[in-house]
Amino acid sequence: MFALEEVFLCLDPKTAFAVFRRLTKQCNSIVQSSYLRSRYFSVVFGSWHDYEPGLAALQGILSSIQQRDAIPLTALVTTGGLDEDNMFWWVQNMFTPNHHSAYCSKDNKNNIMVGAVLTPLVVLPPDPELVSAHKFIAGLLRGNERLRRIPDILPAESDEDLTEVELQIALELYRVYPHALVPEQPEASELSEEDWIRNHLSPINKSLSVVAEAGLSFKEVSKRADDPTYLEKPHDLAVVSASKTLFIVSEVVVSRQGRYTCPLETFMVFISEDWLSVETDDFSRFDNLLQVEDVVRLGLLSGPETLIRVETDDTVYCEFKRTSAQLHPVLWGKFKTRQGTDINAALQQRFAGKYVYVKLINPENRMAEMHDIHDHTNIDCKFVGLNGCVRTISQD
Numbered sequence: 001m002f003a004l005e006e007v008f009l010c011l012d013p014k015t016a017f018a019v020f021r022r023l024t025k026q027c028n029s030i031v032q033s034s035y036l037r038s039r040y041f042s043v044v045f046g047s048w049h050d051y052e053p054g055l056a057a058l059q060g061i062l063s064s065i066q067q068r069d070a071i072p073l074t075a076l077v078t079t080g081g082l083d084e085d086n087m088f089w090w091v092q093n094m095f096t097p098n099h100h101s102a103y104c105s106k107d108n109k110n111n112i113m114v115g116a117v118l119t120p121l122v123v124l125p126p127d128p129e130l131v132s133a134h135k136f137i138a139g140l141l142r143g144n145e146r147l148r149r150i151p152d153i154l155p156a157e158s159d160e161d162l163t164e165v166e167l168q169i170a171l172e173l174y175r176v177y178p179h180a181l182v183p184e185q186p187e188a189s190e191l192s193e194e195d196w197i198r199n200h201l202s203p204i205n206k207s208l209s210v211v212a213e214a215g216l217s218f219k220e221v222s223k224r225a226d227d228p229t230y231l232e233k234p235h236d237l238a239v240v241s242a243s244k245t246l247f248i249v250s251e252v253v254v255s256r257q258g259r260y261t262c263p264l265e266t267f268m269v270f271i272s273e274d275w276l277s278v279e280t281d282d283f284s285r286f287d288n289l290l291q292v293e294d295v296v297r298l299g300l301l302s303g304p305e306t307l308i309r310v311e312t313d314d315t316v317y318c319e320f321k322r323t324s325a326q327l328h329p330v331l332w333g334k335f336k337t338r339q340g341t342d343i344n345a346a347l348q349q350r351f352a353g354k355y356v357y358v359k360l361i362n363p364e365n366r367m368a369e370m371h372d373i374h375d376h377t378n379i380d381c382k383f384v385g386l387n388g389c390v391r392t393i394s395q396d
Helices: 004-009 013-023 034-046 051-066 091-095 128-142 164-176 193-214 237-242 292-301
Strands: 073-078 112-118 245-255 264-272 306-311 315-320 327-335 342-353 355-363 383-392
Touching (some): 073 091, 164 193, 245 327, 292 306, 292 327, 306 342, 355 383
Antiparallel strands (some): 245 383, 264 327, 264 355, 315 327
């Protein structure tokens, strides 16, 4: 049997590309990005005398189809505010896969829009003081036998960097019971219990203060006087726009696991290459799509059309047909029963972009059974993730 490389080397690039398109219908989806399309097509069709560039392009496309790594995302905006105006519930939690945090919106608002960007496009060089603080916190957690019983804390011998989950655990412990972070006092210690605790809480407080100051605070988030639920973290649009790095999405994961009073019930996911205001009609026209019949009806009237519908006893989701529009509606989903906690949508198409937007349409009301009654519902969302790959396309 010939290897894929050998088969394509026997063909001229144009024929090879045509054959490849027949073998994988997803080819056009992967290169739907204007930049990806121009680069791949120019490589494949621009070098008639050289098979290698065409083969490399085809192999790159094939790799993109098969890859399903987690795509790192940084939250930028929410129109839903934060529960109790507490940064502990900041919307970044929604894009961070762990067991200890979630995005919890302010109450009395549905059809909340959330926006995020591909993390490598906005990440800054590490701060030495912050790196030192992270190392201290990692050693503090992993060296404490009692705390290592928490499943997400790594073993004492681990030399990995502090994980986001471990950081969330440390911050939450310090908020509710800081003494839990203090190492157990040995019997041979000559210090009083009070002095032992004081001596250890001082460096703990210093390190966590460094983390808190380096992390997101309300000072870095713009708020509107006329709408306190609109919160936005500024980012450099020009840098993101000029970058040739994009994500290619093959799977969308949405979770509402956990004991929440108002877990997410219905949602939509969108992708774009350029930043779009989350308050435009491009998004608001999808407000209150509560049933799958509403989604199908909207597609027939004004688009986007539904490509595939996947339904189980507990969940349902629809993938939309990709269009040439600037904004790509990717997925509509709903948790139909209390048993529905996760939706893992393997996409039939591929979507490339730099930004992802999530519309949190409405929650399920569990306030009575949680014995936590409020005048209005909010929306609690555990996790929204994109799987696929990140590609940087060279201009050379």
